[in-house]
Amino acid sequence: MELANRVKTLSPSSTLAITAKANELKKQGHDVIGLGAGEPDFNTPENILDAAEDAMRNGFTKYTPSGGIPELKQAIVDKFQTDNGLSYTPEEIIVTTGAKHALYTLFQVLLNKDDEVIVPAPYWVSYPEQIKLAGGKPVIVSATEQNSFKITPEQIEEAITAKTKAVIINSPNNPTGMVYSKEELRKIGDICLKHNILIVSDEIYEKLIYTDDSHVSIAEISASLKEQTVIINGVSKSHAMTGWRIGYAAGPSELIKPMTNLASHSTSNPTSIAQYAALAAYRSEGDSNLEMRQIFAERLELLYGLLQDIPGISCVKPKGAFYLFPNVEEAMNRNGYRTVDDWVKALLEEEKVALVPGTGFGAHENVRLSYAVSSDALKEASQRIKRFVLNHQS
Structure with missing residues (x-):
């Protein structure tokens, strides 16, 4: 066949x-x-396991809205405000079947044939493949070990063409574990604003940093960069919930709405029980x-x-x-x-x-x-x- x-x-x-x-x-x-x-x-922590069991016992085993249950979307809004100082509305959030699905759905609604996405290498293995599946072209730009595997603004600008649609930033990074500083992100953001390029900020390892430096999202730096950024995140790494498959994207509603429409025809919705588990994860008190x-x-x-x-x-x-x-x-x-x-x-x-x-x-x-x-x-x-x-x- x-x-x-x-x-x-x-x-x-x-x-x-x-x-x-x-x-x-x-x-x-x-x-x-x-x-x-x-x-x-x-x-997965016990309180999250308990919440999932309670959800099943209480009958939360049916279809949910395609973009996620309202309570979880609000919890994600609250998380952004508390952790990142970012203000989103529930309409700017989509809950997905893992962060990987958030990325896949974003590229599907963003890219037309031969649109280019700048992918810094070393990169997570699925970035280029997802871009290709959406008809786009991954433009691989190699970061050097001498620069701690971090791409520079100059490298990004050199890679930009008339077909460039987006650039991916993954900090902390898989596979290198490297973390971009606020100043490094600011300079990258300036290039993206100059050329009107969407920033796809994969922040799934946000909670796993082992220095005195705190995580910085590129969307925190300015209102203009927030409008130009889609943040990808989830509970997989932060709360040891990889198998639960709950991720999300936050960004301009003109992207989140079609992502939600597409999800309604692909997954219908993230698993209801896993959503209530994720809700418990974000409602946990203290540093879980x-x-x-x-x-x-x-x-x-x-x-x-x-x-x-x-x-x-x-x-x-x-x-x-x-x-x-x-x-x-x-x-x-x-x-x-x-x-x-x-x-x-x-x-x-x-x-x-x-x-x-x-x-x-x-x-x-x-x-x-x-x-x-x-x-x-x-x-x-x-x-x-x-x-x-x-x-x-x-």
Whole structure:
């Protein structure tokens, strides 16, 4: 059967592929340490679980409005006001089946054939694929390790053409863990305002920053930038709710309304029970993710230190998310492997450590390591990686 052209160019998710291979080896009885996880290794907090059960018991198991239940939209409005100093109305919010679906829906309503979206590399694996599915063209602009994997205003301006429709900013970043400062965002915003380019600000890791710096949304900087920005966020990372699939977009109503209309013909609505769980997450008193964030911060220090002891591997220290993105080019060359994919595959087969090759993120000399696993697992994984590198010195 002939497939639609729109799916023929899609690349499989490298993160899911490595996870599947690791799981296959585990089923065969191997002691595999998976550092490919893109989700917290904590269960959803008890109060959220209780809220979901209450929702089921109270009959909230029916269809909801396509853009989300009013209570949750209001809770998101309140969250923006409290956390970011941003004022939105419920009409400027759409609740979606995960932040990924918010991005997908946005590109579907925004892009026409051959419209361009500037995508800084390293990038989250789904950005280019979603743009292509909407008929658009991802314009990949590579950030350098010397600039902590952050794109510059000059790079953005050089990439702009008459077809440029939007630019993606992801801070804290997946896969690098890097965080843009307010001044860096201001300069990027000035370029976008100058050329009337929409800013797609993916802030899903907002709550996972491990320095004294607080998260800054580019929409906070000025009223003009807020009008030019669509914020993508959700509860997946902040509240350990990846499987619940609740995300949202906030932005101009002229984009949110057609996104809601499109959702009504695709998903109908986000799962009703998950919406009430998310409502409980945002209505929780205090900093509900403080313990998780503290543990992640400790693991970051541990794993970053362990990597320093492995020859041929260098790493820019991240400030957020739960990933490290070390450069392994020297180790790869010393070990006699032509590509980072081959190096990662051999490491998994020989030492049973699963990393994600950087090729899926637009970086061919790096690997992504997730520290969303126990400290003991991180120590053992580091020992195995070091042994692999030393055993294959050429």
